Amino acid sequence: MDEKDKKIAVLIDADNVSEKYIKYIMDEISNHGTPTYKRIYGDFTKPNLASWKNVLLNYSISPIQQYSYTTGKNATDAALIIDAMDILYSSHVDGFCIVSSDSDFTRLAARLREAGMYVVGMGEKKTPTPFISACEIFKYLEVLAAPSRGEVKSDKTPAKEETRKEGITSKQALIQSIKTIITEASDEEGWVNLGEVGTRLNKRYPDFDTRNYGHSKLSPLILSLEQFDVLKRKNPNSLYGINYYIKNKEENPKKR
Numbered sequence: 001m002d003e004k005d006k007k008i009a010v011l012i013d014a015d016n017v018s019e020k021y022i023k024y025i026m027d028e029i030s031n032h033g034t035p036t037y038k039r040i041y042g043d044f045t046k047p048n049l050a051s052w053k054n055v056l057l058n059y060s061i062s063p064i065q066q067y068s069y070t071t072g073k074n075a076t077d078a079a080l081i082i083d084a085m086d087i088l089y090s091s092h093v094d095g096f097c098i099v100s101s102d103s104d105f106t107r108l109a110a111r112l113r114e115a116g117m118y119v120v121g122m123g124e125k126k127t128p129t130p131f132i133s134a135c136e137i138f139k140y141l142e143v144l145a146a147p148s149r150g151e152v153k154s155d156k157t158p159a160k161e162e163t164r165k166e167g168i169t170s171k172q173a174l175i176q177s178i179k180t181i182i183t184e185a186s187d188e189e190g191w192v193n194l195g196e197v198g199t200r201l202n203k204r205y206p207d208f209d210t211r212n213y214g215h216s217k218l219s220p221l222i223l224s225l226e227q228f229d230v231l232k233r234k235n236p237n238s239l240y241g242i243n244y245y246i247k248n249k250e251e252n253p254k255k256r
Contacts, residue, residue: 005033005034006032006033006034006094006095006118007033007034007036007092007093007094007095008029008032008033008034008035008036008093008094008095008096008097008118008120009035009036009037009039009084009087009093009095009096009097010025010026010029010035010037010038010039010061010096010097010099011037011039011040011041011080011083011084011096011097011098011099012025012039012040012041012061012099012100013040013041013042013076013077013080013098013099013100013102013105014040014041014042014044014049014052014076015041015042015049015074015076015102016100016101016102016123017099017100017101017122017123017124017141019051019052019054019055020145021122021141021144021145022055022059022061023059024141024144024145025097025099025122025141025144026059027144028122028139028144029097029120032095032097032118032120032137033094033095033118035097036092036093037087037093038059038060038061038062039061039062039063039064039080039083040052040056040061040062040063040064041064041066041076041079041080041083042063042064042065042066042076043065043066043067043068043075043076044063044065045065045067064079064080064083066079074104077102077104077105080098080105080108081105081108084096084098084108084112085111088112088115088117093117094117094118095117095118095119095120096109096112096117096118096119096120097119097120097121097122098119098120098121098122098135099121099122099123100121100122100123100127100131101123101124101126101127102123102127102131103127103128103130103131105121105131105134106128106130106131106134107134109121109131109134109135110134113134113135113136118136119134119135119136119137120135120136120137120138120139121134121135121137121138121139121206122138122139122140122141122144123138123140123141124140124141124142125140125142125168127140132206132207133206135206136206137202137206137207138206138207139207139209140168140207140209140212143168143209143211143212144211146211168207168212169205169207169208169212171213171225174201174205174208174213174225175225175227177201177204177205178197178201178222178225178227178228178246179227179248181196181197181200181201182197182228182246182247182248183248185197185200186247189247190247190248191231191245191246191247192245192246192247193243193244193245194218194219194222194230194243194244194245194246195243195244197218197222197246198218219244222246227248227249228246228247228248228249229246229247229248229249230244230245230246231244231245231246231247232244232245233245
């Protein structure tokens with residue numbers, strides 16, 4: 001099945017997501033499939049959720065009113081999870097998009113994937129790692145809503161935070177992972193198809209997105225890292241297609 005043909009249920013946790021992201025959420029999910037169910041969960045009698053009412057009609061999103069019956073208990077999460085399981089057993093969708101920054105949906109995402117569902121997560125950079133890892137793909141809302149797709153400032157992550165910065169994998173950790181992937185998947189000359197690198201990065205980091213680093217595509221991101229040689233080869237199966245291959249640069253190249 002073509003990715004764009006996937007039928008996706010979009011379930012939004014209004015308690016943990018601002019209405020300012022709704023356009024970017026719907027635009028992004030269109031890159032993964034067609035939203036069939038579009039539901040948002042929350043207690044819309046609360047003043048802090050009043051702003052959502054103005055955007056729901058514009059995007060044909062169905063509000064699911066959930067009153068807070070007991071203080072300290074999140075009835076909204078329970079309602080979303082119950083609906084997700086009902087939709088799963090209806091067999092009417094190919095995947096789910098869970099929009100929340102709440103780790104309470106970690107087990108739901110894992111269960112949906114166990115059932116063979118394609119699971120996209122969306123949330124802010126504060127989203128806990130377990131929920132991110134439980135999704136097949138995870139997108140940061142701040143990155144989707146960024147006004148510019150230009151270059152970002154260099155990553156000055158302290159040594160003690162080499163793995164993640166503000167919820168995003170640091171460039172240093174990314175470079176090391178790419179080097180490992182090249183070692184594992186390269187041909188005898190050390191080259192590996194860039195598409196294969198991208199696929200493996202997504203499997204290692206569900207939140208991997210070139211836009212996290214200020215680039216719209218993988219090839220300019222790779223070039224910006226200055227750690228890899230890049231080669232263009234004509235695709236024999238396409239009249240105008242070009243395939244990109246990369247390899248690790250020699251650490252101490254011999255001077256000529």
